[in-house]
Amino acid sequence: MSMRFFEIAEKQPELDKNVEPQPAAQQQPPQQKPPKQEPLQVVQKPTFATRVELKKLAKDLANSIPQGRFDDLGTSKDKPVEHIRVFGVTKPDLLNAMVSMGYEQADLTPEQTRLSTKYAGNIFSFTDKDNKIYSFVIASKETGAGVSIKEYSPTNLGIAGKKLNRNELITAVKKSIQTKAKDPGLRDALLGLVDIAANKGQGQLSAELNQAIAADRNQLSVDFGEVLAPIALMDDNDVAEFPVGNSPLIDVKVGAQNISVKSLSGSGTSFRSVSDLMDKYEMAMSDDDGEKQKFEILKQFHPKAAGKNKDKIIAAAAKANISEYTKLLEIFGVEKLNSFADLTNAVASAIAENKDYGEFLKKFYPAMTAGNWGKPVGLPADGNYYMGLKKEAPKKEKTAGKRSFDSDPVNSGADILTYVLGVGLLNFITKGADAEGYSKLMTNIVNKADAVIGKIDITTNGGLKITTTPFSDLKFAFQYHAPSHIPGNNLPGFIAILD
Numbered sequence: 001m002s003m004r005f006f007e008i009a010e011k012q013p014e015l016d017k018n019v020e021p022q023p024a025a026q027q028q029p030p031q032q033k034p035p036k037q038e039p040l041q042v043v044q045k046p047t048f049a050t051r052v053e054l055k056k057l058a059k060d061l062a063n064s065i066p067q068g069r070f071d072d073l074g075t076s077k078d079k080p081v082e083h084i085r086v087f088g089v090t091k092p093d094l095l096n097a098m099v100s101m102g103y104e105q106a107d108l109t110p111e112q113t114r115l116s117t118k119y120a121g122n123i124f125s126f127t128d129k130d131n132k133i134y135s136f137v138i139a140s141k142e143t144g145a146g147v148s149i150k151e152y153s154p155t156n157l158g159i160a161g162k163k164l165n166r167n168e169l170i171t172a173v174k175k176s177i178q179t180k181a182k183d184p185g186l187r188d189a190l191l192g193l194v195d196i197a198a199n200k201g202q203g204q205l206s207a208e209l210n211q212a213i214a215a216d217r218n219q220l221s222v223d224f225g226e227v228l229a230p231i232a233l234m235d236d237n238d239v240a241e242f243p244v245g246n247s248p249l250i251d252v253k254v255g256a257q258n259i260s261v262k263s264l265s266g267s268g269t270s271f272r273s274v275s276d277l278m279d280k281y282e283m284a285m286s287d288d289d290g291e292k293q294k295f296e297i298l299k300q301f302h303p304k305a306a307g308k309n310k311d312k313i314i315a316a317a318a319k320a321n322i323s324e325y326t327k328l329l330e331i332f333g334v335e336k337l338n339s340f341a342d343l344t345n346a347v348a349s350a351i352a353e354n355k356d357y358g359e360f361l362k363k364f365y366p367a368m369t370a371g372n373w374g375k376p377v378g379l380p381a382d383g384n385y386y387m388g389l390k391k392e393a394p395k396k397e398k399t400a401g402k403r404s405f406d407s408d409p410v411n412s413g414a415d416i417l418t419y420v421l422g423v424g425l426l427n428f429i430t431k432g433a434d435a436e437g438y439s440k441l442m443t444n445i446v447n448k449a450d451a452v453i454g455k456i457d458i459t460t461n462g463g464l465k466i467t468t469t470p471f472s473d474l475k476f477a478f479q480y481h482a483p484s485h486i487p488g489n490n491l492p493g494f495i496a497i498l499d
Helices: 051-064 091-100 166-180 184-198 207-212 214-223 225-233 271-284 292-301 309-320 323-332 340-350 357-368 402-407 409-431 435-446
Strands: 069-073 083-087 104-106 123-127 133-138 163-165 239-241 252-254 257-262 451-458 464-470 476-479 493-496
Touching: 051 069, 051 083, 051 091, 051 133, 091 104, 091 123, 091 133, 091 214, 163 166, 166 184, 166 225, 184 207, 184 214, 184 225, 184 464, 207 214, 214 225, 214 451, 225 252, 225 257, 225 451, 225 464, 271 292, 271 435, 271 493, 292 309, 292 435, 309 323, 309 340, 309 409, 323 340, 323 357, 323 409, 340 409, 357 402, 357 409, 402 409, 409 435, 409 476, 435 476
Parallel strands: 083 133, 257 451
Antiparallel strands: 069 083, 104 123, 123 133, 163 239, 239 252, 252 257, 451 464, 476 493
16 A cells, blocks of 8 residues: 655664674674563554443533533444534533543544544544543534634635646645634634645644644644645645535546545545446446446446436335345335335325324334344434333434424335435445445445545644555445435445545
8 A cells, every 4th residue: 555654764774684604613603692672562452431431421511511412322333432422512612621621632543533424523532531532523513613614625715726836825825814714823723734734744733823723623624634635745846736616536636646635534425426437347347247236236326327316225225125125115015116206105105094203113113124233224313212112202303203204294204214225225235245345346446546545634733644545555335324304415425444
């Protein structure tokens, strides 16, 4: 794997293996002390707070910030560590509360970066006096004063669509920051980060400037990172070109090199961005190719495939013949479902005499558990309560679930079941018997892209950590995430597996 690190390790001298030892009869070697045994370097795995510890901390935070909500959550396939989901709290308020209780903000671990793609800029890590790690996700795009999403992206800095050499880029970015950043501390910190990038990633912010971006560090890594990465990677004779709008795969072109800039865990990308690679891959496949059946499932998400997002999810589930899909056919008493319209009609008939939300969930619960994934897939958060399986009512009514269902039982019911199929398909591809085969297939398709991933993070000490990896050296996996009441909000796609 080709990686570029802004760290240089000193190479230790080696013994000259070409020198032959002198015979004992001719020369008596001097007595030498045995070489000093260096202690083995043991890599300590991070120790994350337990669910019990998170529950206690959540209670303490609720007392400290009464207007907020703090939900302690367990692990899952996509969320490898237990964490606290935060609602109604600003980033500065969370940071101040944790510091006042004796915790220190820390760099994110690889596990923590996977806690959210939607709120990637709102993932936070803190350690206690024993270096135990506590993980947080602020589940809101409106997180109070500070840096907003995309505020310091190439588009909002006015450089999208432009071709700039390294010096021109640095000058343009600094000029835009001077105009855009009203807070002196934030302005100087951003200018300092540009200087660090211009110095090939060497150096770090002063303690004062580092504190000025403490609450917005992750969001700046995501958006401002798209500007910092090319500055750090460019040579003086290179020219950078930023695409206009939201390019699905390439964030910047430096010379002849296409770069996809990812911060933290990166985010998923739809198959639309590699449709040309899918076409080339399909043309090279033979009729008896063992991957053809798997490819046909992924092909349902190609831009040329018929239907809208929800239609494509249903078509892919049908093509894969996943357990959730076959169980739905059994419940409905139909032979096939080809589209969201088919599913809507089937739901209308199934609930014609009883449109109670709890009864709807009970009726289709067997489809949610048909895949035997350890828990029901696609069940709304309030589902167990309204099915009578949980005594405690939801703390707060959400749009998804009963509220959405009651407003339009037929269409909302079809949305829930589409989401069931989407999550079922996700599990089938990423956790099923041939999960490795699907990952290999997507890797074989995507790593033909002539691009590199530039991974950048602003560290908690105010420095920059930047690496580059060619697509050809990466592994890719299937991804799907969407709210249960709007399952077509995001079309399934792929995500790079970053260390």
